[in-house]
Amino acid sequence: MLKGALIGCGFFAINHLHSWRDVDGAEIIAICDSNSERLKVVGDQFDIAKRYHNANEMLIAEKLDFVDIATTAPSHRALVELAASKGIAVICQKPVAPTLHDAKAMVAACANAKVPFMVHENFRWQSAIQKAKAILNEGEIGEIFWGRVSFRSAYDVFSGQPYLAEGQRFIVEDLGIHALDVARFLFGDALNMNARMRRVNPNIKGEDVATMMLDHSNGATSIVDCSYASKREVEAFPETLLEIDGTQGSLRLDQSYKLTFTNAKGTKHVDASPPLLKWASKPWHNIQESVLNIQQHWIESLRGGTEPQTSGRDNLKTFALVEAAYQSAATGQTVQMMDLLSS
Numbered sequence: 343m344l345k346g347a348l349i350g351c352g353f354f355a356i357n358h359l360h361s362w363r364d365v366d367g368a369e370i371i372a373i374c375d376s377n378s379e380r381l382k383v384v385g386d387q388f389d390i391a392k393r394y395h396n397a398n399e400m401l402i403a404e405k406l407d408f409v410d411i412a413t414t415a416p417s418h419r420a421l422v423e424l425a426a427s428k429g430i431a432v433i434c435q436k437p438v439a440p441t442l443h444d445a446k447a448m449v450a451a452c453a454n455a456k457v458p459f460m461v462h463e464n465f466r467w468q469s470a471i472q473k474a475k476a477i478l479n480e481g482e483i484g485e486i487f488w489g490r491v492s493f494r495s496a497y498d499v500f501s502g503q504p505y506l507a508e509g510q511r512f513i514v515e516d517l518g519i520h521a522l523d524v525a526r527f528l529f530g531d532a533l534n535m536n537a538r539m540r541r542v543n544p545n546i547k548g549e550d551v552a553t554m555m556l557d558h559s560n561g562a563t564s565i566v567d568c569s570y571a572s573k574r575e576v577e578a579f580p581e582t583l584l585e586i587d588g589t590q591g592s593l594r595l596d597q598s599y600k601l602t603f604t605n606a607k608g609t610k611h612v613d614a615s616p617p618l619l620k621w622a623s624k625p626w627h628n629i630q631e632s633v634l635n636i637q638q639h640w641i642e643s644l645r646g647g648t649e650p651q652t653s654g655r656d657n658l659k660t661f662a663l664v665e666a667a668y669q670s671a672a673t674g675q676t677v678q679m680m681d682l683l684s685s
């Protein structure tokens with residue numbers, strides 16, 4: 343069993359801890375939160391006796407194979423660099439940092455310390471997205487020339503995550519980041535970014551609507567669009583929908599996990615509904631199963647000595663797309679990804 347510790351016992355960490363119980367080959371032996379109340383509530387809920395207010399003290403006192411950081415972005419760099427300085431493998435929640443500069447420094451710190459580093463970028467691990475990817479890999483729709491990754495909702499995310507209403511940046515940094523990673527996963531790396539954004543909800547500081555267009559290195563064009571201002575007949579939260587056209591056919595992932603693909607052989611309909619894990623609750627269950635899947639992937643990567651799919655190094659390319667989207671929306675210009683990644 344690999345032994346891990348969790349830092350940050352807030353809203354989303356509950357999903358990490360339920361998942362760690364289900365992951366093969368790992369256990370969480372200690373938790374840390376600077377907030378005493380959260381430490382007690384979560385320690386009692388998951389029966390974890392070793393509790394710390396200070397991450398440094400925990401990393402000195404405990405013998406750990408990895409640390410799982412589930413705090414919000416402003417604390418990520420210091421905590422990742424702390425783990426790297428102690429030679430401990432580290433997972434960090436998205437967004438990996440407030441700035442691309444910080445993200446690059448974190449990747450460099452882990453590389454210099456030869457410490458495995460994965461960003462908890464879980465949306466690609468949703469089973470519906472994995473099924474779509476498998477169909478593309480099997481060549482069922484030929485070569486992809488166009489795609490759309492779409493997340494449109496009017497769900498109240500602010501009651502569970504009040505900090506989302508307070509930042510100057512909102513939907514692209516928090517949610518679009520997942521959709522951009524899914525676009526990279528399905529269509530490959532992006533060469534450039536064009537984005538338009540706006541705020542519809544007057545009670546928040548950041549943008550809640552964004553439309554992004556990307557050119558991918560294989561020639562495909564994609565649209566990545568997200569909104570928390572879209573009232574629908576049936577609320578879609580938190581489903582990511584797909585439209586993909588290829589030279590031999592097309593694939594759609596429509597609301598309620600309806601996956602359809604069409605080619606010369608005809609049309610196939612697949613129910614891509616996620617499993618409802620015993621501790622999960624709708625409508626969050628697709629996100630919750632993806633947490634279990636990415637944490638299992640991390641343990642397999644650590645055991646096998648392989649780089650996880652969303653390693654810090656890989657995630658720089660997703661995070662740079664976020665930065666590019668804000669730059670493009672502010673200037674109205676196309677942003678070249680090479681310029682951001684090489685600077």
Ligand code: NAD
Nearest residue numbers: 350351352353354375376377380412413414415417435436
């Ligand atoms: P939260 O504010 O509810 O919880 C964060 C916790 O970290 C708090 O209890 C806080 O006291 C603690 N903390 C902060 N700094 C600390 C430090 N230096 N040492 C110890 N404890 C510290 O936040 P949340 O909603 O749980 O979000 C946490 C992260 O998870 C964010 O980065 C968010 O974007 C991400 N998130 C990811 C998903 C996903 O699907 N991947 C979903 C929701 C949230």
Ligand code: 89V
Nearest residue numbers: 499503516517520580629
């Ligand atoms: O995944 C996330 O980061 C969440 C949510 C899906 C609610 O936007 O903040």
